[in-house]
Amino acid sequence: MSNKNPIGLFDSGIGGTSIWKEIHSLLPFENTIYLADSKNAPYGVKSKEEIIELSIKNTEFLLNKNCKLIVVACNTATTNAIKELRNKYTVPFIGIEPAIKPAANKTSTHTIGILATKGTLNSELFHKNVENFSGVKIIEQIGHGLVQLIENGDINSDEMTLLLESYIKPMLEQNIDHLVLGCSHYPYLIPQIKKIIPPYVKIIDSGEAVAKQTEYILNKYNLNNNSTEKSYQHFYTNSDSKVLKGILNNNYSVFEKDF
Numbered sequence: 155m156s157n158k159n160p161i162g163l164f165d166s167g168i169g170g171t172s173i174w175k176e177i178h179s180l181l182p183f184e185n186t187i188y189l190a191d192s193k194n195a196p197y198g199v200k201s202k203e204e205i206i207e208l209s210i211k212n213t214e215f216l217l218n219k220n221c222k223l224i225v226v227a228c229n230t231a232t233t234n235a236i237k238e239l240r241n242k243y244t245v246p247f248i249g250i251e252p253a254i255k256p257a258a259n260k261t262s263t264h265t266i267g268i269l270a271t272k273g274t275l276n277s278e279l280f281h282k283n284v285e286n287f288s289g290v291k292i293i294e295q296i297g298h299g300l301v302q303l304i305e306n307g308d309i310n311s312d313e314m315t316l317l318l319e320s321y322i323k324p325m326l327e328q329n330i331d332h333l334v335l336g337c338s339h340y341p342y343l344i345p346q347i348k349k350i351i352p353p354y355v356k357i358i359d360s361g362e363a364v365a366k367q368t369e370y371i372l373n374k375y376n377l378n379n380n381s382t383e384k385s386y387q388h389f390y391t392n393s394d395s396k397v398l399k400g401i402l403n404n405n406y407s408v409f410e411k412d413f
């Protein structure tokens with residue numbers, strides 16, 4: 155294993171690029187390979203068994219490209235499958251979970267909202283995490299339909315605005331002062347969400363924390379790429395690449411491949 159080997163990331167689709175952006179900005183010398191399993195999105199409505207099967211398929215793809223570390227850039231895959239992945243493979247895995255802790259620690263109204271997929275909110279890992287914050291009221295909301303709209307490139311559509319309003323307004327009525335985005339697709343909705351929430355409601359996502367954890371794990375296992383060569387950033391999708399290219403501002407190599 156060479157330290158020049160890439161960091162691998164996967165998600166059910168394009169959403170995990172929000173995590174990739176944080177990692178690339180913190181660790182610009184690292185090579186990365188991102189896999190968007192858009193053909194199978196959304197994962198959030200699938201069974202735990204299906205999510206594990208897809209996560210194994212994605213991991214095999216990245217290991218065949220010699221990835222030295224894998225970031226599961228999907229809350230749904232992390233909360234349902236990371237234990238199985240860690241048991242099956244020796245490569246280090248980094249997962250992403252809804253950032254309840256920073257919201258729960260900072261809330262003044264003792265009420266926070268979380269928007270995530272059904273698969274994440276119903277997972278055992280998520281329930282265990284929530285148990286740690288019994289003094290805080292946590293309002294859970296499934297973001298039905300949001301991932302599909304983002305995958306279709308309909309981020310700024312009226313349909314998106316209506317869905318977001320229907321999910322967020324009831325939380326505001328219950329006095330939340332923090333809104334946790336528990337899905338890696340949702341940071342792309344922040345401009346939309348800001349039009350719905352008052353300024354005192356803080357939006358929390360996990361991207362920066364995952365990037366810091368990636369840096370920590372690279373250091374811990376002595377896996378940092380110390381080369382001064384220009385790094386490469388490759389993206390693979392098993393669907394039409396148009397929307398993915400768009401959110402990357404057409405700046406990177408995107409390959410369409412059937413996997």
Ligand code: DGL
Nearest residue numbers: 166196197198229230338
């Ligand atoms: N980005 C995935 C997540 O973080 C979306 C899951 C889905 O495809 O439903 O949960």
